[in-house]
Amino acid sequence: MLVQKYKDMLSGKSVIRQLAEYAATRGKEIGYENVFDYSLGNPSVPVPQEFTDAMINMLQTMESSALHGYSPNPGIPSVREAVAASLEKRFGIPYRKEHIFMASGAAGALAHAFRLVTEPGDEILTFAPFFPEYHPYVDLTGAVLKVVPPDTERFQINFDAFREMLNKKVMAVLVNSPNNPSGVVYSEETLKCLAEILREKSVEYGHEIYLISDEPYREIAFDGRQAPCVSSFYDNTIMCYSFSKSLSLPGERIGYVAIHPNCYGAEDMVNMCVQISRGIGHNCPASIIQLAVAQVLERTADLSVYEKNRNLLYDELVRLGFTCVKPDGTFYIFPKALEEDAKEFCRKALKYDLIFVPGDGFGAPGFFRMAYCIDTEKVERSLEALRRFVKEEYGR
Amino acid sequence: MLVQKYKDMLSGKSVIRQLAEYAATRGKEIGYENVFDYSLGNPSVPVPQEFTDAMINMLQTMESSALHGYSPNPGIPSVREAVAASLEKRFGIPYRKEHIFMASGAAGALAHAFRLVTEPGDEILTFAPFFPEYHPYVDLTGAVLKVVPPDTERFQINFDAFREMLNKKVMAVLVNSPNNPSGVVYSEETLKCLAEILREKSVEYGHEIYLISDEPYREIAFDGRQAPCVSSFYDNTIMCYSFSKSLSLPGERIGYVAIHPNCYGAEDMVNMCVQISRGIGHNCPASIIQLAVAQVLERTADLSVYEKNRNLLYDELVRLGFTCVKPDGTFYIFPKALEEDAKEFCRKALKYDLIFVPGDGFGAPGFFRMAYCIDTEKVERSLEALRRFVKEEYGR
Numbered sequence: 001m002l003v004q005k006y007k008d009m010l011s012g013k014s015v016i017r018q019l020a021e022y023a024a025t026r027g028k029e030i031g032y033e034n035v036f037d038y039s040l041g042n043p044s045v046p047v048p049q050e051f052t053d054a055m056i057n058m059l060q061t062m063e064s065s066a067l068h069g070y071s072p073n074p075g076i077p078s079v080r081e082a083v084a085a086s087l088e089k090r091f092g093i094p095y096r097k098e099h100i101f102m103a104s105g106a107a108g109a110l111a112h113a114f115r116l117v118t119e120p121g122d123e124i125l126t127f128a129p130f131f132p133e134y135h136p137y138v139d140l141t142g143a144v145l146k147v148v149p150p151d152t153e154r155f156q157i158n159f160d161a162f163r164e165m166l167n168k169k170v171m172a173v174l175v176n177s178p179n180n181p182s183g184v185v186y187s188e189e190t191l192k193c194l195a196e197i198l199r200e201k202s203v204e205y206g207h208e209i210y211l212i213s214d215e216p217y218r219e220i221a222f223d224g225r226q227a228p229c230v231s232s233f234y235d236n237t238i239m240c241y242s243f244s245k246s247l248s249l250p251g252e253r254i255g256y257v258a259i260h261p262n263c264y265g266a267e268d269m270v271n272m273c274v275q276i277s278r279g280i281g282h283n284c285p286a287s288i289i290q291l292a293v294a295q296v297l298e299r300t301a302d303l304s305v306y307e308k309n310r311n312l313l314y315d316e317l318v319r320l321g322f323t324c325v326k327p328d329g330t331f332y333i334f335p336k337a338l339e340e341d342a343k344e345f346c347r348k349a350l351k352y353d354l355i356f357v358p359g360d361g362f363g364a365p366g367f368f369r370m371a372y373c374i375d376t377e378k379v380e381r382s383l384e385a386l387r388r389f390v391k392e393e394y395g396r
Numbered sequence: 397m398l399v400q401k402y403k404d405m406l407s408g409k410s411v412i413r414q415l416a417e418y419a420a421t422r423g424k425e426i427g428y429e430n431v432f433d434y435s436l437g438n439p440s441v442p443v444p445q446e447f448t449d450a451m452i453n454m455l456q457t458m459e460s461s462a463l464h465g466y467s468p469n470p471g472i473p474s475v476r477e478a479v480a481a482s483l484e485k486r487f488g489i490p491y492r493k494e495h496i497f498m499a500s501g502a503a504g505a506l507a508h509a510f511r512l513v514t515e516p517g518d519e520i521l522t523f524a525p526f527f528p529e530y531h532p533y534v535d536l537t538g539a540v541l542k543v544v545p546p547d548t549e550r551f552q553i554n555f556d557a558f559r560e561m562l563n564k565k566v567m568a569v570l571v572n573s574p575n576n577p578s579g580v581v582y583s584e585e586t587l588k589c590l591a592e593i594l595r596e597k598s599v600e601y602g603h604e605i606y607l608i609s610d611e612p613y614r615e616i617a618f619d620g621r622q623a624p625c626v627s628s629f630y631d632n633t634i635m636c637y638s639f640s641k642s643l644s645l646p647g648e649r650i651g652y653v654a655i656h657p658n659c660y661g662a663e664d665m666v667n668m669c670v671q672i673s674r675g676i677g678h679n680c681p682a683s684i685i686q687l688a689v690a691q692v693l694e695r696t697a698d699l700s701v702y703e704k705n706r707n708l709l710y711d712e713l714v715r716l717g718f719t720c721v722k723p724d725g726t727f728y729i730f731p732k733a734l735e736e737d738a739k740e741f742c743r744k745a746l747k748y749d750l751i752f753v754p755g756d757g758f759g760a761p762g763f764f765r766m767a768y769c770i771d772t773e774k775v776e777r778s779l780e781a782l783r784r785f786v787k788e789e790y791g792r
Contacts, residue, residue, distance in 0.1 A: 001567070001603045002661045003515055006668040046460035056455050064442035068645035104500065104679060111677025119399055133674065140675025171397070207397045249464035251683030265398045268406060272398065275405040278529065279536025280676035281507025283500060287647030289682050 014132070015361050016040065019346075023355045030353070036382035038370035039355045041180065041331065043248040045301045045373075051247060054295040058288060067291070071284040073274040075102025075256070079294040083256055086297040091229040094261050101273040104253040104285050106216045106242035110137055111280060112257055112273045113238045117210045118143040118171045124212075125165055126174040127157050128363030129181050129334060131214075134174065143171075147363045155182035155325050155334070156190045159197070166201055172210040173198065178217040178227050181362045181369035182334040183310070183327025185227045195234035202236075208264045211237045216255070219246035219300050221329035222307045235262040238269075243293050245331075248301040254285045254293055306331040309372040309379045316383050320390050331373040334359065338394045342368045352389040354382065410528070411757050412436065415742075419751045426749070432778035433751045434766035437576065437727065439644040441697045441769075447643060450691040454684060463687070467680040469670040471498025471652070475690040479652055482693040487625040490657050497669040500649040500681050502612045505636035506533055507676055508653055508669045512634065513606045514539040514567045520608075521561055522570040523553050524759030525577050525730060527610075530570065539567075543759045551578035551721050551730070552586045555593070562597055568606040569594065574613040574623050577758045577765035578730040579706070579723025581623045591630035598632075604660045607633045612651070615642035615696050617725035618703045631658040634665075639689050641727075644697040650681045650689055702727040705768040705775045712779050716786050727769040730755065734790045738764045748785040750778065 016039055023037040058067055074080065079102060084095040103109035118124060120142025126134055128150040138145035148165055151158040175194070177186035186194075198209045213230040218241065221227045231237040242255035259269045277283055284290070310327050317324050317335050324335035337345035342358040346368055349356050359367030372379060390396045412435055419433040454463055470476065475498060480491040499505035514520060516538025522530055524546040534541035544561055547554040571590070573582035582590075594605045609626040614637065617623045627633040638651035655665045673679055680686070706723050713720050713731050720731035733741035738754040742764055745752050755763030768775060786792050 002512060002664065002668065006511070006671040007664060009671040010664060010667050042461070042466050044461060047464050052455050056452055059448050059452050059455075064644060065438070065440060068443050068647050070438050070646045104677065107674075107679045108677040111675075115402070116398060136671070136674035137677070140672075248460060250466045251464050251680070253679055253682050268398065268403060271406050272402040275402040275532070276536075278503075278532035279507075281500065281504040281533065281678070282676075283503045283649055284647070286649050286682040286685050288685075 009136070016132075016357050019355050019357060022350070026353065033378070035353050035355065036378065036385055037355045037374065038372060039357055041371045041373060043245055043250060043301065043331075043373050044375060045248050045303070045305055047248045048296060048299045048301055050296045050299050051249070051292055054292045055288065058291060067288055069287065071102070071287045071290060073277060073284065074270050075100065075284060076287065076290050076294075079290045082294040082297055083258070087258060091232060093229075093231055095258055096261065098270060099259040099261055099266060101257040101259075101270045102285055102290055103240075103255050103257055104282065105244055105250070105255045106214055106240050107133075107137065108253065108282060108285070109240035109242065109255050109257045110212070110214060111282070112276050113212045113240055114138055114141050114143060114172070115276045115280075116238065116269055116272055117212075121169070122171040123167070123169045124172045124174055125162070125170055126176075127162070129155065129179070129359060129367070130363050131176060131180050132361040145174075150364045152364065155179065155184040156186060157194060159193060163197065166197070168205045170209060171207070172212050174212045174214065175230060176214040177230065178220060178329035180217065180330060181332045181357075181359070182325060183330045183332045184325055185221060185225075185328035186230070188228050191228055191230060191233040198234060198236070208236050212240060213237055214240045216242040216245050217330040220303050220306055220331065222310060222327070225328070227329060231258070231260050235260050236264055238263070246300045246303070247293065247296065252286070252289045254289045305376055306373065308376050309374070312376070312379050312383070313370065313372055316386060320387065321396050331371060333370050333372065334362075334364070334367050335370075337366055337368050338390065338396070340366060342366050348393050349389055352385045354385055354389055405532070412528075412753055415751050415753060418746070422749065429774070431749050431751065432774065432781055433770065434768060435751045435753055437767045437769060439641055439646060439697065439727075439769050440771060441644050441699070441701055443644045444692060444695045444697055446692045446695050447645070447688055450688045451684065454687060463684055465683065467498070467683045467686060469673060469680065470666050471496065471680060472683065472686050472690075475686045478690040478693055479654070483654060487628060489625075489627055491654055492657065494666060495655040495657055495662060497653040497655075497666045498681055498686055499636075499651050499653055500678065501640055501646070501651045502610055502636050502638035503529075503533065504649065504678060504681070505638065505651050505653045506608070506610060507678070508672050509608045509634045509636055510534055510537050510539060510568070511672045511676075512665055512668055513608075517565070518567040519563070519565045520568045520570055521558070521566050522572075523558070525551065525575070525755060525763070526759050527572060527576050528757040541570075546760045548760065551575065551580040552582060553590060555589060559593065562593070564601045566605060567603070568608050570608045570610065571626060572610040573626065574616060574725035576613065576726060577728045577753075577755070578721060579726045579728045580721055581617060581621075581724035582626070584624045587624055587626060587629040594630060594632070604632050608636060609633055610636050612638040612641050613726040616699050616702055616727065618706060618723070621724070623725060627654070627656050631656050632660055634659070642696045642699070643689065643692065648682070648685045650685045701772055702769065704772050705770070708772070708775050708779070709766065709768055712782060716783065717792050727767060729766050729768065730758075730760070730763050731766075733762055733764050734786065734792070736762060738762050744789050745785055748781045750781055750785055
């Protein structure tokens with residue numbers, strides 16, 4: 001007999017996937033260049049040349065078994081060392097190899113983080129708006145994801161709601177800054193306040209409340225600023241990183257877990273990740289990809305195009321009368337729809353070949369997400385369609 | 397609080413890993429070339445040149461987002477199609493893309509297979525001697541792995557013991573042929589008999605009993621023979637394949653699940669694998685590795701060295717009076733130790749810098765495993781040490 005819980009999931013198709021499929025179909029009719037597809041967060045800028053060069057060089061010069069052989073379970077030691085050194089240099093936190101576990105992208109990293117600190121029945125809190133995949137990621141471990149309603153003014157944290165939902169069963173809090181879908185970066189003030197509450201409640205409840213920080217967009221911050229490092233504010237932080245967006249290689253599935261050196265249990269956690277891997281069939285990212293990213297830790301793809309796109313879209317949206325928090329990073333923007341039902345709003349936008357994702361799935365009904373990791377030229381062309389849409393449908 | 401079950405696992409260190417670490421340490425003392433390290437199943441022959449060429453060619457010519465972009469969740473469609481076509485051509489079973497799920501090696505494939513057909517509390521039966529990692533793989537899903545005692549005469553299946561252990565709670569049977577650690581290939585007769593029992597008991601218990609076939613050694617068969625294809629004997633078979641051994645790239649984590657087209661539920665199972673992935677953080681093997689293996693599906697590394705090593709070792713072991721089933725494939729041999737306690741036997745062998753693994757962990761006490769995926773030259777040099785060991789310790 002096939003397991004019913006997975007069979008049941010087959011009927012619930014992701015809205016984002018459905019929209020992306022619609023965009024592909026529509027693209028076949030009118031040419032994909034004429035579909036303003038803001039549905040998917042698939043990076044558009046190329047991988048840095050240094051990455052490609054590193055790959056080719058290794059393929060041409062390294063001995064086969066050294067390049068393609070088994071990686072030790074926590075990752076290749078030299079790679080873990082390089083990651084730790086780079087994090088220490090950048091954030092001033094004394095990470096060592098022993099705190100780094102190489103993982104198959106952020107999804108792989110999170111799968112380990114959740115299992116490190118929660119048992120079935122435990123609660124994990126996250127903040128709307130949030131990445132909808134967190135639900136299956138957490139729920140299928142047996143833990144329970146609960147979503148704190150959004151601070152719709154600034155998309156920082158709604159601390160009143162958070163305090164109300166924090167209880168003894170909460171073993172971890174999951175944050176994502178820079179944030180998908182809002183594009184907002186949590187401020188130092190937000191992170192300080194969050195850390196303070198977590199420290200206070202850890203004492204009150206008599207157990208650590210771990211902070212799991214999902215940071216695939218860490219490198220994509222605008223206006224010359226850096227996103228504050230979540231781990232700097234709270235020792236019991238499990239950082240989950242992915243190179244997918246910073247290096248534009250989401251298909252290569254490479255990232256890591258970084259345990260704060262002062263985290264309670266830090267000395268055991270990477271080895272525990274190894275045990276978790278045995279249960280979930282993880283067994284490391286591809287060796288050659290590990291070795292290649294270690295050579296380009298200080299590089300990123302040309303991320304400036306995302307800032308250019310943000311500027312174009314934000315300015316036009318504001319000009320058209322949208323209420324919109326200005327993104328500090330990522331390649332997402334999350335404006336308020338022009339009618340209460342964002343699903344209806346997004347449906348109407350399809351007539352103008354504008355593909356937006358309604359905010360309902362992100363825990364913020366009434367808003368919609370645009371993923372602007374597309375060519376700037378296409379963003380520019382889409383503005384005319386946006387103007388027509390707003391004028392014809394909403395008389396603005 | 398850290399999750400106790402993973403913390404508890406930290407104390408139980410794998411015997412194989414301990415021996416490999418001992419070999420590495422000893423190697424530093426006397427030169428690794430003088431340690432006859434038969435502990436680890438890490439392929440020694442190089443990856444085929446065609447694989448390297450395919451990788452370099454793609455890196456030099458393909459557009460970045462096509463090469464490194466997100467793979468759809470079940471794997472890249474063209475790769476799945478190529479795998480299906482290759483399987484159909486080779487085994488005459490009409491696999492289609494829809495039956496293929498690309499996975500991170502056999503471990504990733506098995507993680508999906510177990511979750512497809514078992515819920516916590518269900519039983520999976522496997523046959524000794526068996527790969528010890530099956531225990532954490534299965535046990536951490538919540539299902540229960542039970543091991544059928546070995547047929548120590550031929551290392552086929554002990555059907556009497558199997559029939560006794562088969563009960564209504566058994567949802568799947570897990571086989572591994574060619575087998576680690578025995579090197580034996582299950583005969584057509586064995587597979588026919590197994591299939592017959594499974595069909596009979598599926599009817600009796602009113603539910604399918606799935607056969608999960610772990611086949612990383614499928615391509616390594618000796619004496620000009622092919623290993624019989626397990627899926628040809630029983631429709632409800634879930635094939636779990638890895639390219640690690642056939643292409644000598646265990647670090648690149650690439651394999652697949654192939655659902656028999658006539659399998660009960662075949663139309664849903666790959667999509668269910670996608671749902672399972674969301675819970676375990678899997679999200680596909682690396683894109684570039686998927687695309688590269690698809691170009692070398694009909695190739696293998698030069699596997700002839702393993703047959704040469706088998707011949708050298710088998711002949712010498714028999715000459716020295718060991719009881720030993722002749723391996724039909726893989727790069728393992730599994731002789732009977734010269735005293736009852738194989739652990740003691742292996743401990744004594746260390747004095748001669750011979751690193752063997754006792755059979756206890758494989759479910760066959762009294763035997764020991766030699767992994768002969770090492771240079772033939774080293775195998776030849778080890779024979780002298782073997783002779784001295786047997787003579788000095790056992791007077792033969």
